[in-house]
Amino acid sequence: MEEIRLPGGWINEVVRVGDTVRRPLRSRSRFVHELLKLLRQRGWPAAPRFLGVDERDREILSHIPGHVPWQECRTPGVTSRRALARVAELVREFHDLTAGTALAGAEEVVCHNDLSPKNTVYRGPDDGLLPVAFIDWDLAAPGSRIQDVAHVCWQYLDLGPSVTDLADTGRSLRLICDAYGLTGRDGLVETILWWQDRCRHGIEAGAAAGDPAMRRLLHAGVPGSLRAAYAWVAHHRSELERRL
Ligand SMILES: Nc1ncnc2c1ncn2[C@@H]1O[C@H](COP(=O)(O)OP(=O)(O)O)[C@@H](O)[C@H]1O
Ligand SMILES: [Mg+2]
Structure with a gap:
């Protein structure tokens, strides 16, 4: 599936693949994944879902549709x-x-x-x-x-x-x-x-x-x-x- 680069970050190379986002794993990723799982288990909808790790060692997260105001000039x-x-x-x-x-x-x-x-x-x-x-x-x-x-x-x-x-x-x-x-x-x-x-x-x-x-x-x-x-x-x- 096509990978679309998502702009707005300074740290990671983040891409969208279908309705998922792929981000490189980092030293604290295990902790973050446990946290995202906990929030999901508790029914909290305001964070991406952790969906696994892909063949290129990137975390797979759900893509959340909407507007991210990453530019200097904000809405x-x-x-x-x-x-x-x-x-x-x-x-x-x-x-x-x-x-x-x-x-x-x-x-x-x-x-x-x-x-x-x-x-x-x-x-x-x-x-x-x-x-x-x-x-x-x-x-x-x-x-x-x-x-x-x-x-x-x-x-x-x-x-x-x-x-x-x-x-x-x-x-x-x-x-x-x-x-x-x-x-x-x-x-x-x-x-x-x-x-x-x-x-x-x-x-x-x-x-x-x-x-x-x-x-x-x-x-x-x-x-x-x-x-x-x-x-x-x-x-x-x-x-x-x-x-x-
Ligand atoms: N789960 C997501 N749903 C929707 N957009 C996302 C998601 N994760 C990242 N993005 C988009 O990708 C951009 C960069 O992601 P981010 O995780 O903030 O990277 P960085 O760690 O470099 O700051 C964000 O500005 C946003 O537009
Ligand atoms: Mg960011």
Whole structure:
């Protein structure tokens, strides 16, 4: 069957074959496959199904039809209040399904660790887009609830120098936390800064070690953007915290 290259990823070569997606196996793939199986067993529809491994050692996942906003210029519907709230609700759902399981180990839940619009499938008209699934679970690992919620706030609100309306962004931050039902928000902005710093270090260290994907991100100037985003959040930290 024909293989169609899917654009939008920086890390993996991802292709579509019929109604499946093929992605290279990675060091944590076994864990991810167990997680996808668990979510499916629990009847949660918002992640790809794990269907096996093909003859070229690639994972076979179900293809989820819809719109993935991987380009810089996003469809505005992606950041509507309804869409943001629904993202937070979906995160709450898979967190609750993993809490207390062997996969979460001693941690609160299993985190996705890369939640962002470019890893989200949306459906609906442009002005009424709603998230229906998260893809790209490669980085999933045991963690704390606030870890994913902070990543969502950073990525879906694009927290950094591009923010023009701080009051509106503050309302969206609170909306995400409320829709998730996050208790204990004191560490949220701190965790956003932790993510921004950690991602930059990860790219720089990976590129220095010769990882081709990290070198691509380095050459695209991503560490500089992460540094600017960190500086912006650090500068506005108390205002953001006040609005939570
Ligand atoms: N299960 C899926 N269903 C629909 N589209 C997918 C699926 N998995 C990946 N894609 C598409 O392929 C692109 C790259 O996939 P992704 O897994 O995010 O790669 P990377 O790990 O490089 O970020 C996504 O932007 C999306 O458009
Ligand atoms: Mg991706």
